[in-house]
Amino acid sequence: MxxxxxxxxxxxxxxxxxxxxxxxxxxxxxxxxxxxxxxxFKSSFLGFIAVDDYIFTSFRxxxxxxxxxxxxxxxxxxxxxFKGDAFEQACRRVMxxxxxxxxxxxxxxxxxxxxxxxxxxxxxxxxxxxxxxVISSKNNxxxxxxxxxxxxxxxxxxxxxxxxxxxxxxxxRAMWIKNNPSRFESYVGKDLGTxxxxxxxxxxxxxxxxxxxxxxxxxxxxxxxxxxFLELKEMVSSQDFRIENSxxxxxxxxxxxxxxxxxxxxxxxxxLEIPKCVKQKLTVPKYxxxxxxxxx
Amino acid sequence: MSNFKASNKAEAGRQLEKVNNQLKAEYSxxxxxxxxxxLLCLEDxxxxxxxxxxxxxxxxxxxxxxxxxxVLSMFQFMAEWYNVxxxxxxxxxxxxxxVPLKIRQLPQFMFGITLQQNVDDxxxxxxxxxxxxxxxxxxxxxxxxxxRIPGWFFIVIKGGEHKSVEKRMKAILELRDLCxxxxxxxxxxxxAPEGTTVEFDDTTGLRKITLPDGSxxxxxxxxxGITPRxxxxxxxVFDWNSFFRETAAENFKIVDMxxxxxNLEILRREDKEIYKSYSSIxxxxxxxxxxxxxxxQIFFEITSEITYLCYKTSIR
Numbered sequence: 100m101x102x103x104x105x106x107x108x109x110x111x112x113x114x115x116x117x118x119x120x121x122x123x124x125x126x127x128x129x130x131x132x133x134x135x136x137x138x139x140f141k142s143s144f145l146g147f148i149a150v151d152d153y154i155f156t157s158f159r160x161x162x163x164x165x166x167x168x169x170x171x172x173x174x175x176x177x178x179x180x181f182k183g184d185a186f187e188q189a190c191r192r193v194m195x196x197x198x199x200x201x202x203x204x205x206x207x208x209x210x211x212x213x214x215x216x217x218x219x220x221x222x223x224x225x226x227x228x229x230x231x232x233v234i235s236s237k238n239n240x241x242x243x244x245x246x247x248x249x250x251x252x253x254x255x256x257x258x259x260x261x262x263x264x265x266x267x268x269x270x271x272r273a274m275w276i277k278n279n280p281s282r283f284e285s286y287v288g289k290d291l292g293t294x295x296x297x298x299x300x301x302x303x304x305x306x307x308x309x310x311x312x313x314x315x316x317x318x319x320x321x322x323x324x325x326x327x328f329l330e331l332k333e334m335v336s337s338q339d340f341r342i343e344n345s346x347x348x349x350x351x352x353x354x355x356x357x358x359x360x361x362x363x364x365x366x367x368x369x370x371l372e373i374p375k376c377v378k379q380k381l382t383v384p385k386y387x388x389x390x391x392x393x394x395x
Numbered sequence: 396m397s398n399f400k401a402s403n404k405a406e407a408g409r410q411l412e413k414v415n416n417q418l419k420a421e422y423s424x425x426x427x428x429x430x431x432x433x434l435l436c437l438e439d440x441x442x443x444x445x446x447x448x449x450x451x452x453x454x455x456x457x458x459x460x461x462x463x464x465x466v467l468s469m470f471q472f473m474a475e476w477y478n479v480x481x482x483x484x485x486x487x488x489x490x491x492x493x494v495p496l497k498i499r500q501l502p503q504f505m506f507g508i509t510l511q512q513n514v515d516d517x518x519x520x521x522x523x524x525x526x527x528x529x530x531x532x533x534x535x536x537x538x539x540x541x542x543r544i545p546g547w548f549f550i551v552i553k554g555g556e557h558k559s560v561e562k563r564m565k566a567i568l569e570l571r572d573l574c575x576x577x578x579x580x581x582x583x584x585x586x587a588p589e590g591t592t593v594e595f596d597d598t599t600g601l602r603k604i605t606l607p608d609g610s611x612x613x614x615x616x617x618x619x620g621i622t623p624r625x626x627x628x629x630x631x632v633f634d635w636n637s638f639f640r641e642t643a644a645e646n647f648k649i650v651d652m653x654x655x656x657x658n659l660e661i662l663r664r665e666d667k668e669i670y671k672s673y674s675s676i677x678x679x680x681x682x683x684x685x686x687x688x689x690x691x692q693i694f695f696e697i698t699s700e701i702t703y704l705c706y707k708t709s710i711r
Contacts, residue, residue: 105440115701143485169669181677
């Protein structure tokens, strides 16, 4: 017996497959697992190392090679556009966990949201409908999020170009919300006050973001509001999203996410229809000034 | 410094051929089962150091520039060691025959770095704190972190008195130096701009890259897509689709002494989170079975159980 201080494993192959803890899995499955992590797939990082009769492995080798294999399978799902909405849901979950009012599903908009000439410039056609993946609010700011999953941080020129287009398209989507608040509410299906806890008596702002599952960094994407999932998590846990309303209908909010500064364009929603009940509250007779002594 | 210098691509090409031949000869001499075991121990010690860095990175209050230097230099240091161990391991196992296992007790490795210039003072300090014992064997080597910040790294082999371990470790370090030279020359031939000079000191193992126009190593890394932001935000499915990170943060609290029985329980919880994160994705389990010919849950549980077996205090 060797004394093992590190988390490494060495067995005679015949002994490993007969380990008591593995008994319930069946010989064929154990053998298959070892084969897979012994180099049967393309990674050069081997989970098991077989020399003579021995099988070697370690904590790092097993967890690392398994992670590579699992991500490989996730990549397959992405390639086949087969993955469902797990990432979008994860983004939504983060917002809810951090206490942001969040619409529980994506919002479908059954009309074009991008001006015809812009749409043609971007995609060569105008999409007749679109959807917004995640919408949350904090301090009267609507965070409008488009979720994008990518397989690899190394994007080729073609994909990069696409990403720039996504960013631009998403900005125009936010513009559409700014200019069509009541139509937007009808697609949400509820008044924004109810759906997102927005106080319509005060200015409401829109902040558009594109969120990726892994971080990417390219000069071509500088100046966009593209952030990674972990940055989104950090941002919503540390930011107040308070915008000073100085009468402009758009501007820039500088947001610090750890060491990174992201310049986020904000858009002010004008003419947001105030529900009747709120209107009634607002029409309570006003006092001549704020001096409490003059109140009845 | 400099027992080895290349200042143009033609020279680098010639040197590379020499180094490749030396490596080939050295690899064939390292056909020892002991070498494989020691490489895995070394890799585990690097992993322990990486965990300490991750923990420090979560709690440090460094200013932006210092923080970025820390992240980038540690990433580069770790990546180099992991790569070199992996390369040596993958090549050594291709030997045709092997010298049987001789080591009867696996040594405990400890990996460390310091920016203190007097490394001996630093090591004496560690001795006083009980981190290094009198019988421990310490290998220390200078290094320029990010090619400009002078410091040291050291490997402590606990216990000492392992003649066979010492012999095999020296051979591994020779291979490591050769791999570094190979890496330097390949970088020079493929990635480095014209006018770059690379140097390597055979006595100390210190290497230096001088880039033209005073450009920094960070700019080369950035061109390869490696920046502090990318390093800190790299994420897999379980980073966004589970509470893995929160669970792992608990683990950081108790891994100061390296991995062991104490953190096995949290490791099981981490595993649960990882499994949940993938299995909850629509079509994942189906695609896994189609791609790899084994049920996802069974595969996951087998690898988990073998990982836990690696935590046992003795191995057969």
